[in-house]
Amino acid sequence: MAEQIIKGFTLQSSGDPSFLRKEEDTIPEDEPPSSAGEAQSAASKKIESRSNLRLVFSREEDDDSWKGLLARSITKAVDLPKQLCMDVITVHDVTRRYPMRINPYYLGLIKETNDPLWLQAIPDFKELNDPLGVEDPLNEEEQSPVPNITHRYPDRVLFLVSSQCAMYCRFCTRKRKVGRSLTVTEETIALGIEYIGRHREVRDVLLSGGDPLLLTDKSIERILKALRQIPHVEIIRIGTRVLCTLPQRITIRLVNMLKKYHPLYINTHFNHPIEITPEAAKACGRLADAGIPLGCQTVILRGVNDNASIMKQLMQGLLRIRVRPYYLYQADLTQGTGHFRTPIDKGLEIIEALRGHTSGLCVPTFVVDVPGGGGKTPILPNYLLRKEKDTLLMRNYENNVYSYPFATGEGEIRTANVAAREGNHEDWNYF
Numbered sequence: 001m002a003e004q005i006i007k008g009f010t011l012q013s014s015g016d017p018s019f020l021r022k023e024e025d026t027i028p029e030d031e032p033p034s035s036a037g038e039a040q041s042a043a044s045k046k047i048e049s050r051s052n053l054r055l056v057f058s059r060e061e062d063d064d065s066w067k068g069l070l071a072r073s074i075t076k077a078v079d080l081p082k083q084l085c086m087d088v089i090t091v092h093d094v095t096r097r098y099p100m101r102i103n104p105y106y107l108g109l110i111k112e113t114n115d116p117l118w119l120q121a122i123p124d125f126k127e128l129n130d131p132l133g134v135e136d137p138l139n140e141e142e143q144s145p146v147p148n149i150t151h152r153y154p155d156r157v158l159f160l161v162s163s164q165c166a167m168y169c170r171f172c173t174r175k176r177k178v179g180r181s182l183t184v185t186e187e188t189i190a191l192g193i194e195y196i197g198r199h200r201e202v203r204d205v206l207l208s209g210g211d212p213l214l215l216t217d218k219s220i221e222r223i224l225k226a227l228r229q230i231p232h233v234e235i236i237r238i239g240t241r242v243l244c245t246l247p248q249r250i251t252i253r254l255v256n257m258l259k260k261y262h263p264l265y266i267n268t269h270f271n272h273p274i275e276i277t278p279e280a281a282k283a284c285g286r287l288a289d290a291g292i293p294l295g296c297q298t299v300i301l302r303g304v305n306d307n308a309s310i311m312k313q314l315m316q317g318l319l320r321i322r323v324r325p326y327y328l329y330q331a332d333l334t335q336g337t338g339h340f341r342t343p344i345d346k347g348l349e350i351i352e353a354l355r356g357h358t359s360g361l362c363v364p365t366f367v368v369d370v371p372g373g374g375g376k377t378p379i380l381p382n383y384l385l386r387k388e389k390d391t392l393l394m395r396n397y398e399n400n401v402y403s404y405p406f407a408t409g410e411g412e413i414r415t416a417n418v419a420a421r422e423g424n425h426e427d428w429n430y431f
């Protein structure tokens with residue numbers, strides 16, 4: 001079976017150079033600007049004003065507009081708008097190690113330096129000074145039986161099928177790879193599909209990267225089709241940030257193709273309510289209308305969203321655009337991202353501020369992806385106060401204390417109810 005799959009996959013893709021987008025494995029060596037002033041005056045000639053960009057978006061309703069936007073991405077420090085780049089030389093230095101890509105759509109959402117979107121997109125000198133971080137904090141390489149597959153959990157695999165993203169987020173866990181050293185070829189895709197075909201325990205495949213939706217429709221379909229030929233693959237998930245960073249990518253043509261491969265799930269990634277735009281709502285609506293359940297993974301980032309009120313707005317906004325908050329991540333110990341990291345208590349504080357204060361659908365699971373490949377480990381505020389002989393004592397979201405009987409048998413429930421009737425515990429309520 002595996003042989004047929006890989007053979008079919010190779011046959012379909014052979015002779016078709018457009019199978020994968022051309023992947024850039026190295027960071028282009030920019031000529032450093034001779035001075036900040038010179039660089040920025042050049043930049044001002046090249047860069048369209050943000051109001052012009054908004055006009056461009058509204059004109060570009062055709063299915064391929066996303067390619068034009070992506071092609072106009074800023075990748076060099078000298079091309080950043082003057083008002084958003086204080087230090088061209090430093091940004092240039094950072095991009096030599098960690099690439100930059102900001103497409104005009106996301107750039108148009110940035111209002112000023114140090115705003116929550118600016119922080120996610122613009123390189124920072126702190127990326128080069130992070131003594132605590134490590135390159136691969138989640139041990140993805142060690143748990144990789146074939147290139148670009150990570151097999152950590154018993155019934156599912158992570159399958160990296162793209163090295164490109166619509167934006168290179170400064171906090172990215174895979175910043176060691178995206179846009180530069182993650183090599184995706186027809187061969188690595190075929191090897192990954194072969195591996196999945198050989199491992200009957202794999203019932204769930206998560207396509208990630210980079211961003212899988214930066215591949216062409218044709219390339220994505222070939223991967224989905226090959227996976228759907230494997231009988232034990234029950235569900236396919238796609239991890240993508242384009243709904244947030246380049247929603248124009250969610251074209252009608254793409255959606256019509258994706259919906260042929262159900263059960264298909266998409267997990268996206270929004271970090272701030274400003275990212276919930278009419279364009280993002282339209283993209284999410286298209287996918288939801290096609291029956292694709294949408295979840296969101298958000299990372300807590302210092303200065304961006306480490307605030308309970310902002311998180312509440314974000315989670316409520318996500319539900320409005322038909323995206324279910326799924327995970328809230330503690331930032332990984334990734335090298336070059338230390339300046340974004342918050343204490344674990346911040347995540348607990350945020351969950352505490354959500355649970356009970358807004359609908360349960362708005363409350364993601366707070367997880368730490370524990371270093372060393374231990375996997376996602378949930379952490380909850382402590383609502384269970386004490387175990388007593390017949391009951392559990394717990395607190396609710398308003399910090400009122402309640403009890404619940406051990407419901408292991410009728411006798412125990414009766415005992416607890418008797419205690420309540422006798423009024424032994426005045427402020428205990430029974431459900």
Ligand code: SF4
Binds near residue numbers: 178241
């Ligand atoms: S889109 Fe995802 S994979 Fe790509 S740079 Fe951003 S966080 Fe990393």
